[in-house]
Amino acid sequence: MLTTLDNTMKENIVHALEKARQTNQSVIVSTVREVDAINPLHFYATAEKLNIGERFFWSSPSEHFTLVGVGNELILENEDNDERFQKIESQWREYPKRLIAAKHEIGTGPLLFGGFSFDPIKEKDLLWETFSEAKFVLPTKMLTVRQNKTYLTINKLITPFDDSGTCLQHFESSNENIEKYKYNLDCEKGNEFASIELKTAEWVEAVQQATDDIKANQLDKVVLAREVHLEFSETINPYHVIGRLQTEQPTSFIFCFENGPKQFIGATPERLVKKQENQVLSTCLAGSINRGSNKQEDEMLGNKLLHDEKNLLEHHIVVKMIREALEYCCNDLNVPTNPILLKTKNIQHLYTPVRGLAKDGYSLLDMVAKLHPTPALGGYPKQKAVEKIRELEPMHRGWYAAPIGWFDHEDNGEFVVAIRSGLIEDNKAALFAGCGIVSESDPETEYLETKMKLKPMMSALGGKEYEGC
Numbered sequence: 001m002l003t004t005l006d007n008t009m010k011e012n013i014v015h016a017l018e019k020a021r022q023t024n025q026s027v028i029v030s031t032v033r034e035v036d037a038i039n040p041l042h043f044y045a046t047a048e049k050l051n052i053g054e055r056f057f058w059s060s061p062s063e064h065f066t067l068v069g070v071g072n073e074l075i076l077e078n079e080d081n082d083e084r085f086q087k088i089e090s091q092w093r094e095y096p097k098r099l100i101a102a103k104h105e106i107g108t109g110p111l112l113f114g115g116f117s118f119d120p121i122k123e124k125d126l127l128w129e130t131f132s133e134a135k136f137v138l139p140t141k142m143l144t145v146r147q148n149k150t151y152l153t154i155n156k157l158i159t160p161f162d163d164s165g166t167c168l169q170h171f172e173s174s175n176e177n178i179e180k181y182k183y184n185l186d187c188e189k190g191n192e193f194a195s196i197e198l199k200t201a202e203w204v205e206a207v208q209q210a211t212d213d214i215k216a217n218q219l220d221k222v223v224l225a226r227e228v229h230l231e232f233s234e235t236i237n238p239y240h241v242i243g244r245l246q247t248e249q250p251t252s253f254i255f256c257f258e259n260g261p262k263q264f265i266g267a268t269p270e271r272l273v274k275k276q277e278n279q280v281l282s283t284c285l286a287g288s289i290n291r292g293s294n295k296q297e298d299e300m301l302g303n304k305l306l307h308d309e310k311n312l313l314e315h316h317i318v319v320k321m322i323r324e325a326l327e328y329c330c331n332d333l334n335v336p337t338n339p340i341l342l343k344t345k346n347i348q349h350l351y352t353p354v355r356g357l358a359k360d361g362y363s364l365l366d367m368v369a370k371l372h373p374t375p376a377l378g379g380y381p382k383q384k385a386v387e388k389i390r391e392l393e394p395m396h397r398g399w400y401a402a403p404i405g406w407f408d409h410e411d412n413g414e415f416v417v418a419i420r421s422g423l424i425e426d427n428k429a430a431l432f433a434g435c436g437i438v439s440e441s442d443p444e445t446e447y448l449e450t451k452m453k454l455k456p457m458m459s460a461l462g463g464k465e466y467e468g469c
């Protein structure tokens with residue numbers, strides 16, 4: 001039975017077990033192998049049948065990087081208000097880690113994937129009841145596609161009480177034939193939705209109130225979101241949703257986090273912060289306009305956005321805050337003076353990339369804690385804006401607009417903000433979209449902006465674009 005693991009691997013695993021026993025401390029062991037190419041979504045879909053636990057999906061647009069995790073080898077979670085970021089990190093650091101691989105490719109080996117809620121103070125509602133304020137998982141199996149190479153990581157938390165036979169057996173599957181994960185994925189068929197629930201009037205009123213409060217100098221900016229509840233005639237297939245997002249939103253980060261029977265799915269264009277060794281990249285994304293129906297109209301709209309005072313204000317508030325937050329943890333900060341355009345299928349945004357070098361002692365999660373929520377999701381000043389959202393918003397955000405992403409044992413990783421997203425269960429979906437409100441905001445225009453922001457998920461759910469939401 002235990003013949004396919006090579007000797008070095010076996011020795012390493014047995015060694016880790018001895019160490020766990022000697023120190024009375026569990027050790028995380030990861031084996032990584034390059035495997036034949038496979039569509040990561042096939043791996044995600046087929047893994048459901050393995051019955052080894054929940055899954056996650058992540059793909060980032062810039063470097064053709066995809067992660068698919070299956071099973072919860074370790075779950076780190078907490079319900080803390082102030083220390084939730086630091087607690088996840090310190091718990092992760094407690095575990096000694098042993099990587100068994102020819103070479104460490106970033107995005108392989110021991111890493112955590114997960115996310116945070118937007119506002120841990122706001123009492124949970126029914127929809128988000130099962131989502132912790134912070135939850136991260138070390139997957140049992142993980143597929144990584146990076147620069148056209150495919151890797152399979154197998155993780156195990158080896159405790160002092162494990163026996164070597166079981167441990168070795170666990171890693172046997174690293175030799176499995178990846179072909180078995182092929183899946184018949186037909187993303188063409190769309191779902192028809194049967195009913196829809198909106199709280200439009202309440203939201204428009206909240207926007208009006210917010211602009212009045214901003215004019216009265218209570219704060220500079222606040223982001224207000226609304227939710228749309230959809231009920232479909234059939235169970236929603238999350239693989240189809242992810243598949244369509246991949247096709248339709250190639251410039252966005254696609255994520256899916258499975259939590260019991262619910263899947264939190266989205267295609268966000270907004271990176272919060274990425275760290276690779278000491279290089280840090282954050283992006284300011286705020287200010288929006290629709291796409292044109294032809295190239296000429298599209299360029300005209302893009303130009304309009306680049307010169308629109310209200311949108312530039314929305315954007316500059318974000319740049320200012322991100323600069324302040326990162327100055328604290330980075331050296332050599334580079335912040336371009338003017339934004340450029342970032343275009344997704346349905347929207348054009350103002351975009352400013354911010355680069356820097358992490359100061360010693362500052363981790364990726366320190367930066368996430370410092371940045372969240374940026375004024376693209378919260379407002380300015382931060383604390384005042386979060387309180388205003390609590391007071392005015394007719395919904396509970398849960399994990400919407402909050403950081404979601406991954407980080408590894410060497411503090412490389414990336415977090416995005418979970419916008420253009422929805423929570424799916426059986427035949428139901430709750431979708432979320434928000435807008436940056438400043439003194440010049442007009443409630444009706446902001447409402448139309450949320451409609452535009454709902455389109456990517458609407459289209460991925462239905463296979464076609466819907467009006468009316």
Ligand SMILES: C=C(O[C@H]1C=CC=C(C(=O)O)[C@@H]1O)C(=O)O
Pocket residue numbers: 223225270285286287288314349375376377401419420432433434435436437453
């Ligand atoms: C809060 C959302 O978008 C933010 C990100 C980009 C542009 C935004 C805006 O122009 O209002 C929002 O700040 C959302 O999509 O739900």
Ligand SMILES: [Mg+2]
Pocket residue numbers: 286287288314435436449
């Ligand atoms: Mg806006």
